[in-house]
Amino acid sequence: AFKRKKQQRRPPSPPGLPIIGNLHQLGELPHQSLWKLSKEYGPVMFLKLGSIPTVVLSSSETAKQALKIHDLHCCSRPSLAGPRELSYNYLDIAFAPYDDYWKEVKKLCVQEVFSPKRVHTMQPIRDEEVKKLIDIVTKSAQEKTPVNLSEKFLSLTVGVICRAAFGVSFHETVLNSDRFDKFINEAFLFLGSFSASDFFPNGGWIVDRLTGLQGRRERSVRDLDAFYEQMFDLHREEKEKGSEDFVDLLLRFQKEESVLGYGKLTRNHVKAILMNVLIGGIGTSAITMTWAMTELMRSPRAMKKVQSEIRNQIGNKSMITLDDIEQLHYLKMVVKETWRLHPPAPLIVPREVMSEFEINGYQIQPKTRLYVNVWAIGRDPDTWKDPDMFLPERFIDNNIDPKGQSFELLPFGAGRRLCPAIYMGTSMVEFGLANMLFHFDWKLPEDMEVEDIDMEESPGLNVSKKNELLLVPVKYVYN
Numbered sequence: 001a002f003k004r005k006k007q008q009r010r011p012p013s014p015p016g017l018p019i020i021g022n023l024h025q026l027g028e029l030p031h032q033s034l035w036k037l038s039k040e041y042g043p044v045m046f047l048k049l050g051s052i053p054t055v056v057l058s059s060s061e062t063a064k065q066a067l068k069i070h071d072l073h074c075c076s077r078p079s080l081a082g083p084r085e086l087s088y089n090y091l092d093i094a095f096a097p098y099d100d101y102w103k104e105v106k107k108l109c110v111q112e113v114f115s116p117k118r119v120h121t122m123q124p125i126r127d128e129e130v131k132k133l134i135d136i137v138t139k140s141a142q143e144k145t146p147v148n149l150s151e152k153f154l155s156l157t158v159g160v161i162c163r164a165a166f167g168v169s170f171h172e173t174v175l176n177s178d179r180f181d182k183f184i185n186e187a188f189l190f191l192g193s194f195s196a197s198d199f200f201p202n203g204g205w206i207v208d209r210l211t212g213l214q215g216r217r218e219r220s221v222r223d224l225d226a227f228y229e230q231m232f233d234l235h236r237e238e239k240e241k242g243s244e245d246f247v248d249l250l251l252r253f254q255k256e257e258s259v260l261g262y263g264k265l266t267r268n269h270v271k272a273i274l275m276n277v278l279i280g281g282i283g284t285s286a287i288t289m290t291w292a293m294t295e296l297m298r299s300p301r302a303m304k305k306v307q308s309e310i311r312n313q314i315g316n317k318s319m320i321t322l323d324d325i326e327q328l329h330y331l332k333m334v335v336k337e338t339w340r341l342h343p344p345a346p347l348i349v350p351r352e353v354m355s356e357f358e359i360n361g362y363q364i365q366p367k368t369r370l371y372v373n374v375w376a377i378g379r380d381p382d383t384w385k386d387p388d389m390f391l392p393e394r395f396i397d398n399n400i401d402p403k404g405q406s407f408e409l410l411p412f413g414a415g416r417r418l419c420p421a422i423y424m425g426t427s428m429v430e431f432g433l434a435n436m437l438f439h440f441d442w443k444l445p446e447d448m449e450v451e452d453i454d455m456e457e458s459p460g461l462n463v464s465k466k467n468e469l470l471l472v473p474v475k476y477v478y479n
């Protein structure tokens with residue numbers, strides 16, 4: 001007997017070219033190009049990126065179908081060249097394929113590394129680092145000179161993550177913070193940049209060699225490796241020091257020969273997991289704070305409202321606590337609204353389909369690469385009234401939250417691959433912003449008007465504000 005071939009219903013697709021397929025349509029900012037294409041081809045769109053069949057989802061409804069109903073069919077990750085090298089062959093959490101190792105290491109990290117308890121034990125470090133920032137900004141306020149907030153928010157998160165997770169202060173090591181920024185930027189680039197071998201698995205590596213991408217990638221991996229090794233050494237030397245940080249914790253698991261999935265946890269596993277902390281934790285929070293300040297500068301009304309809320313709550317206290325933050329409802333809405341318009345990972349992290357499923361009657365085949373365009377979802381006029389307006393109040397009467405349950409707002413993704421550090425990331429962002437908004441009023445540099453603030457985005461896995469945000473602080477005095 002025959003098996004009748006099931007009728008193939010492939011999602012609509014923009015016309016492509018031979019060999020490269022739709023690759024040339026991605027442009028510099030793929031999430032924006034894909035958003036425009038989705039207006040014509042719909043919320044389930046098929047593209048051929050080089051030789052890779054790819055599906056892009058661009059509405060909350062289709063995102064829900066994939067990330068909730070069919071999550072188990074599509075929660076693996078594609079093999080990508082940059083991530084492979086940075087993760088010691090997928091020994092990390094973010095880029096590991098869906099298997100027993102990933103399940104166990106993610107569970108372990110959710111319980112031990114990213115837990116609310118750890119977020120609370122990090123608070124003294126956050127306090128100290130934010131105090132340093134306040135001092136620097138206060139100096140600028142006295143001199144009436146602008147502060148580069150993009151840079152300051154980055155050094156705040158670098159400071160906190162490095163001390164809290166790695167137990168080292170970067171200024172005190174051979175890796176001074178200048179080089180550290182460079183590391184992070186290079187590593188980011190390799191995680192996000194579209195490299196030829198990711199689209200042409202059979203010959204793309206040749207292009208990557210010719211363009212020098214491969215060489216730079218190898219150098220970046222070497223630099224980071226040296227950094228991890230140095231960190232491990234430092235940990236051995238300073239053993240008697242206080243509480244256990246992430247590195248101590250992971251090295252302890254390694255020493256105890258903990259078995260995860262298919263084997264024992266090795267030094268390379270620890271490095272790969274630390275890479276996720278480094279790259280997942282630093283840019284995303286800094287980017288969010290920068291966009292939030294940018295949007296608030298464009299909306300003096302929202303700025304005034306959020307500052308009064310914070311100042312009423314804090315009064316004449318000198319320190320803002322995590323408990324205070326819980327009372328700052330408008331600030332929380334400002335952050336949500338920032339994530340709606342500026343999700344730090346606009347296409348989240350690509351997934352790979354493991355087994356066939358259907359969305360809106362279209363068949364999605366195994367091995368398809370799947371992107372969810374959360375940037376497009378945040379601007380969808382069917383979901384959001386006046387999507388271009390920055391209106392934190394839109395969150396008053398609904399219970400849309402960013403934790404992966406509301407498919408209209410997915411800055412942390414959803415489903416099994418959900419970001420494990422939502423609480424840590426959110427606390428960092430809210431805490432940093434609350435302090436900058438409490439202690440200072442902010443003015444645009446001379447000869448700049450509100451209309452001159454630009455909203456251009458820079459390319460990469462994490463999309464940040466392209467041009468740095470420069471603002472003049474004015475110290476707030478409680479009376």
Ligand code: HEM
Binds near residue numbers: 285344345348
């Ligand atoms: C504002 C802050 C943050 C944002 C917006 C963010 C966003 C995301 C997104 C969109 C994903 C992919 C989810 C998916 O594929 O469905 C992700 C995954 C991940 N994030 Fe975050 N993140 C943030 C903070 C952090 C921090 C602070 C850490 C670590 C300290 C972290 C570690 C990770 C890891 C390990 C994964 C991989 C999860 C997996 O594949 O199973 N993130 N994050």
